[in-house]
Amino acid sequence: MKIWTICIFELRRILKIRSVLLNLFILPLLLIFILGTALSSTMDTGKGTIPGPVRVGILQDKSASGWVSKALNAFVTSPAITSMMKVESMSSEEEAVHALRRGELDFAVIVPANLEEQVRKGEEARLQWILGKDGTLNVVGQTLFARFTDELNRQVAAAKVLGPEAVAVMTAQSQTHASDTSFITVSSPGKAGDSYSASQYYAASMLAMFMLYSGMTTSNSLFGERDKKTLMRLQAAPIGNGVIFAGKIAGNSLLAFMQAILIVLMSHWLYGVDWGTHPWLIVLICVLITLASMTLGVIVALVCKNATSASAALQGVIIAMTFISGGFTPIAIDFVQRISEFTVNHWALQSFLRMMLNAPVSEIMNSIMMLGTVCGVLVAAAALIYRKAGYRYE
Template identity: 70%
Template sequence: MNIWHICIFELKRILKIRSVVLNLFILPLLLIFILGTALSSTMGTADDVIPDTVRVGIIHLSTESGGGSSTVNQALDTFVKSPEVAEMIKVQNFMTEEEAVHSLRTGKLDFAVMIPSDFEQNVMMGKEARLQWIRGKDSTLNTLGETLFTRFTDEWNRQMAISKVLGPEVTAAMTSGLESNGANSTSITVINPGKTGTSYSASQYYAASMLAMFMLYSGMTTSTSLFGERDNRTLTRLQAAPIGNGVIFAGKIAGNSLLAFLQATTIILMTYWFYGVDWGTYPGYIVLTCVLITLASMTLGIIVSLVCKSTASAGATLQGIIIVMTFISGGFRPIPVDLVQRLSEFTVNHWALQSFLRMMLDAPVGEIVYNILMLGVVCAVLLAISGLIYRKAGYRYE
């Protein structure tokens, strides 16, 4: 008896369990169909995510009233009239803040910008100068407006810093350069990653996220199998055979790995044939990503099995880990929170999902390889941890 015999026996044994077939093969396909259909209106083509023209109100404070500066106003006018910026915003000028706020409330404006009274004074004193935002109802248009005018203040602060270092004699030249470069220095575009004019659909998004999540659930079959041999007292019989514990352990892991890969193949082909999910044109990278997810699934199952004392505790622990990783990685719904996004970078699901999405969008190979490499790094860490725990605990009776 060798690893191959144990592997095939393990695979046949698991496939005879109806609950396993239901949970690992049928349930993910059902969830992909439900989520993809129910949330199809929230995701669409790239045309859906490119915002319309932003109606911006600019509050010009007169120099006679002690606020603002004609130089600042002129530079801002030049900036908003540059061809690239003019394509994205429609500007209306206001003399008071109350007028702009009223237009925002009545829906005549999407976003407003006000020049603080101490704007130029802060610049001359070497402090950072910023414009004041008055946000509208649409968060996407607010973000676009803030991005555009932050570009203006960044350029203004840069030019003024240069003039301060080089001396007052070049201040006029720097100001002139800022005004003349209002059109030339603006390079702000709104694009989607990957192929221009395309975006992943809800079915694609949830096919990728559910594939990653349910492949990790294959680790639970590994945990159950390892505990099953102990609980049923059949591990003693296996150890009585002329094979080592390492061969028994490796055979079981190999069998469950084949199950995970079979699961991935089934989900990918079924979603492609029946749901029309486009998985991209990189089958080799898809296979590599699935192999790494399988590795992560097996190592998680090993770690939990060797640390926990019972099947119930191991199952609950592993299920909790998988759900948390799926949630913070945006597997159920994208979460636009910086802290959560940072935490998700330490999970298997994040890099697996990003790898699949980049392939679906036909992104540059460099982006795809980067995400796969990061997934490999996470798998390597999990593999090292599982190796250390196995050397200490081993697969044997307590």
């Protein structure tokens, strides 16, 4: 009961500070709006970047009727491929080039006349590309046909290792199953549920960052009792230091959780941020971030000598963790990404984004478990420091 009394008093005291309300409740919503609006063109939902069907011109010897030609025809006529490209037969290379220049084709493929013979001899199978004007469609065309040539080269490798007889067996199988062979697995990136908007990304990032800033109010509160000499009065009361300490931590934890609820609800109502379909997992993530925030505040409060140095140290840690975890902008450097895996922000952001992408619960829980592991390390460090330093007036 004494802890609850201190908790409520602490919460009421903090809510009277206007700067705290501005920094913890208003500022994150403004940053989500500004960053989400300013960077929406560079980080959109991906729906506008899905290329349409690629118009491909194929130039091959019409007299070719071997198993390679049959496999290629089965490949380009399979349902998965026809949804991604439209194929036209070309009679000559000049005709294909003119069609590309006029914009009638996006990509062209030349099938060497001796392709099947090359495969039988164990040589590398290659197709020739004629690129069009659109770089994205060129990449799509190359990727699709490269998968086909990879299958041919696999058979080339088999011929080198096992001999021509192995290719003959594969040839018979290919001729038997030519009608249902596509040699490719197709996915559709960029569709709804597979990408997130800039508002979603920065809502998740700013939520994690500003919840960690709640730890600064904890640090300031602990130092405030010392600086105002009120800690001695509290210690004179018939309550232990642990009760005082726990009550102040509980009050700041409630503040952080109130902050999370406000940011999640207001970002959804004002900016249309979709947080996914697992509200209880959001609650769990926010609880873990709150735990990390409080432990960070406790660590700096017990280690640093004054409130100024504690605030500077905690702010530097939070900004550094947010930066290397891609909270301000995604960072593609592999070394930085490795370091970010040791931060609270990284796993909190990944957990939120996986929920926004409607990922399987197992994937979401994997990120949450890693977040819990990081929080566990912080709690252990805070407990060890508290045991040695304690919360008392010196």
